[in-house]
Amino acid sequence: MASPPPIDFDKIRENSDGSLGSMIKSGFTEVISNNPYFAAGGGLMVLGTGLALARQGIVKSSGFIYRQLLVDLEIPSKDKSYLWFLEWMSQYKHRTSRHLSVETNFVQHDNGSVSTRFSLVPGPGKHLIKYKGAYMLVNRERSGKLLDMTSGTPFETVTLTTLYSDRKLFSDLLGEAKQLALKAREGKTVLYTSWGPEWRPFGQPRKKRMIGSVILDKSIAEGIISDVKDFLDSGEWYHKRGIPYRRGYLLYGPPGSGKTSFIQALAGELDYNICILNLSESNLTDDRLNHLMNHIPERSILLLEDIDAAFNKRAQTEDKGYTSGVTFSGLLNALDGVASAEECITFMTTNHPEKLDPALMRPGRVDYKVLVDNATEYQVRQMFLRFYENENELCEVFMNKYRHLQLTKVSTAQLQGLFVYNKSNPQSAIDMIETLQNPNTVF
Ligand SMILES: Nc1ncnc2c1ncn2[C@@H]1O[C@H](COP(=O)(O)OP(=O)(O)OP(=O)(O)O)[C@@H](O)[C@H]1O
Numbered sequence: 001m002a003s004p005p006p007i008d009f010d011k012i013r014e015n016s017d018g019s020l021g022s023m024i025k026s027g028f029t030e031v032i033s034n035n036p037y038f039a040a041g042g043g044l045m046v047l048g049t050g051l052a053l054a055r056q057g058i059v060k061s062s063g064f065i066y067r068q069l070l071v072d073l074e075i076p077s078k079d080k081s082y083l084w085f086l087e088w089m090s091q092y093k094h095r096t097s098r099h100l101s102v103e104t105n106f107v108q109h110d111n112g113s114v115s116t117r118f119s120l121v122p123g124p125g126k127h128l129i130k131y132k133g134a135y136m137l138v139n140r141e142r143s144g145k146l147l148d149m150t151s152g153t154p155f156e157t158v159t160l161t162t163l164y165s166d167r168k169l170f171s172d173l174l175g176e177a178k179q180l181a182l183k184a185r186e187g188k189t190v191l192y193t194s195w196g197p198e199w200r201p202f203g204q205p206r207k208k209r210m211i212g213s214v215i216l217d218k219s220i221a222e223g224i225i226s227d228v229k230d231f232l233d234s235g236e237w238y239h240k241r242g243i244p245y246r247r248g249y250l251l252y253g254p255p256g257s258g259k260t261s262f263i264q265a266l267a268g269e270l271d272y273n274i275c276i277l278n279l280s281e282s283n284l285t286d287d288r289l290n291h292l293m294n295h296i297p298e299r300s301i302l303l304l305e306d307i308d309a310a311f312n313k314r315a316q317t318e319d320k321g322y323t324s325g326v327t328f329s330g331l332l333n334a335l336d337g338v339a340s341a342e343e344c345i346t347f348m349t350t351n352h353p354e355k356l357d358p359a360l361m362r363p364g365r366v367d368y369k370v371l372v373d374n375a376t377e378y379q380v381r382q383m384f385l386r387f388y389e390n391e392n393e394l395c396e397v398f399m400n401k402y403r404h405l406q407l408t409k410v411s412t413a414q415l416q417g418l419f420v421y422n423k424s425n426p427q428s429a430i431d432m433i434e435t436l437q438n439p440n441t442v443f
């Protein structure tokens with residue numbers, strides 16, 4: 001390796017005014033300018049600083065350009081439009097994504113049968129799409145740390161980025177996605193169930209149940225339907241008088257008499273969805289109940305099943321030593337506290353009306369109560385003719401035998417079981433009528 005040139009002290013003396021300070025300064029300059037290592041290092045330093053500055057400049061200006069030219073839309077997984085968007089993406093023809101994830105759904109067909117459908121939705125990562133001539137970058141991100149405590153799944157966000165000038169396409173796109181989702185629900189009823197503190201659709205929207213397919217005793221159905229319709233037409237009346245716009249219905253009676261089925265059919269008739277909550281669920285607490293009842297999706301009927309469960313609280317804690325379940329006061333508070341701007345229709349069902357506390361029956365909590373009992377002769381006849389159309393003569397034979405056996409405690413669910421088993425053979429249903437004497441017969 002070549003050694004650096006010797007320091008020329010005479011030259012230093014020449015360039016200085018003779019003082020020590022001046023000599024040191026001039027010596028330093030001499031060393032720096034003549035030493036090739038220092039010279040090369042300095043050059044590199046200048047170059048490095050220049051490059052770093054340039055890089056910073058590019059980052060800053062690209063950030064500036066990004067802010068000026070591009071626009072982001074963030075859709076968190078908690079937002080309703082999140083699922084709409086993913087569904088839209090899965091149907092979008094021009095998608096160029098190569099990373100898909102599968103979502104399995106069950107679809108109910110018009111004939112009632114259910115089949116499985118796999119939707120290929122864009123997986124986590126970046127996808128480029130072209131929508132109405134504009135490019136959009138879709139970034140589906142999964143939070144590594146945050147878990148949605150309600151579902152145990154990671155929080156996700158989808159971020160759409162496009163040119164600022166194309167920002168209005170975002171609302172077009174979300175509108176299209178919403179329409180697509182609503183079209184899938186047309187003529188269907190969405191069943192919501194509780195999922196932690198929130199309501200989530202339970203399976204795919206179901207085909208509406210025709211109200212005529214639930215056969216209640218004479219005028220029971222008509223009475224409820226006209227009361228609900230009258231209530232829905234009276235919004236202004238309630239608001240003018242400052243009365244909370246809600247109405248509570250209680251259907252009580254033995255198992256299998258059609259309480260739940262009727263409420264589901266009613267929701268279809270009114271074009272409402274249904275939020276079902278079973279109070280005997282062990283992990284339901286007063287707080288969750290209250291929260292759920294105050295966050296009901298729009299146009300939904302709230303259905304509280306087995307409300308007598310709230311009256312067993314003491315027995316539950318003493319016997320099993322846990323404090324899950326809803327208390328009676330929790331239920332009353334939740335019913336009173338429903339403070340929604342929109343109408344609120346609550347249906348409650350129970351098999352044990354005798355267990356209910358009178359405080360529940362006060363108007364404002366239960367405004368309309370009705371017994372939905374075991375089948376009357378009128379219902380038996382109607383059910384028979386619904387299953388075996390125009391078989392009037394056989395219907396009379398069936399009814400005579402029914403009376404002869406003095407069957408009084410037969411539920412409509414039992415009748416349905418017998419008729420479904422003998423789908424295309426009314427005579428065989430007549431022959432098997434004795435099975436109705438045992439409510440636990442399994443065909
Ligand atoms: N009145 C009815 N008309 C037509 N079908 C009925 C009727 N009652 C019961 N069913 C049929 O029986 C089955 C059970 O009915 P549903 O669940 O509505 O009874 P429920 O009164 O809610 O019983 P539970 O008190 O046990 O909840 C359903 O498949 C339904 O179609």
Ligand SMILES: [Mg+2]
Pocket residue numbers: 259260261305349
């Ligand atoms: Mg029921």
